[in-house]
Amino acid sequence: MMTQDSSDATRFMRQAIALAYQGMAGGHGGPFGAVIVKDGEIVGQGHNRVLSSNDPTAHAEVTAIRDASKNLARFNLSDCEIYVNAMPCPMCMSAILWSRIGKVHYGAPVEAAEKIGFDDKAFYEQLAKPLEERDIPVVVVSECDAEALACLQSWIDNPSRIPY
């Protein structure tokens, strides 16, 4: 017997897939769509818009998070879940962590998606490497050590700062 939960999950995932097709049809970007759900209702949605918006950060999950945050007028989405038609990349998974979304539902099975060319292993490997072994240089501007650190310290020292 299919539970109500399962039926809802199917409905939300189909909406994510529909968004992905719409985005591709419009030439907006890659084959990705996402919906964000709170209390059984969609509160945000998006699709990949890297091409149409010239924004390399405009992945489906990021656009959906921006949409939900705007609609709910808050940056904490801990009472929400996200449905996306493929496993999020490291940028999107980190965006999900920052948004405090409580659960991720993905569509295409990871191994099958990898077999047809969708995987983020290269990025995960880069993130796991020491700085000096990365593909792109990541260097400190040592002349500004103290100034840069003082800037961070000023945030810590402000008792009225709002954590996020």
Next chain:
Amino acid sequence: MMTQDSSDATRFMRQAIALAYQGMAGGHGGPFGAVIVKDGEIVGQGHNRVLSSNDPTAHAEVTAIRDASKNLARFNLSDCEIYVNAMPCPMCMSAILWSRIGKVHYGAPVEAAEKIGFDDKAFYEQLAKPLEERDIPVVVVSECDAEALACLQSWIDNPSRIPY
């Protein structure tokens, strides 16, 4: 003797730090600023706007990347470098990888920043764990396996797709 390169790096880093202070003063978000440079000129800049925009993805690097991409009207920033006053978090480092930015210059030394509370170890650890060991559930919607995979395949099968 300070080289011209070093002097430029100091100038760009100071601008990133200035943006961070401006953002804090305006109540926009945390103590982070970033500038994107092409051929010795600033082509994009931003600061953390998580609080003011209610957007958990609006970190300094992401806002700067969006700004540079808009100004240059392209999503590939491989001829650019980014200056940010602290080590990018995994979301921002991944955004940098997606943007193809060629070099990252950071300000506050990593260990010193960690000592006063700025580190992203928890997120890096989450990203490195198998799905079943993460703090938030990451689950497949197995009823939609085939549909979700077919959507990805349709992108691969489109000969006129634009890689990004």
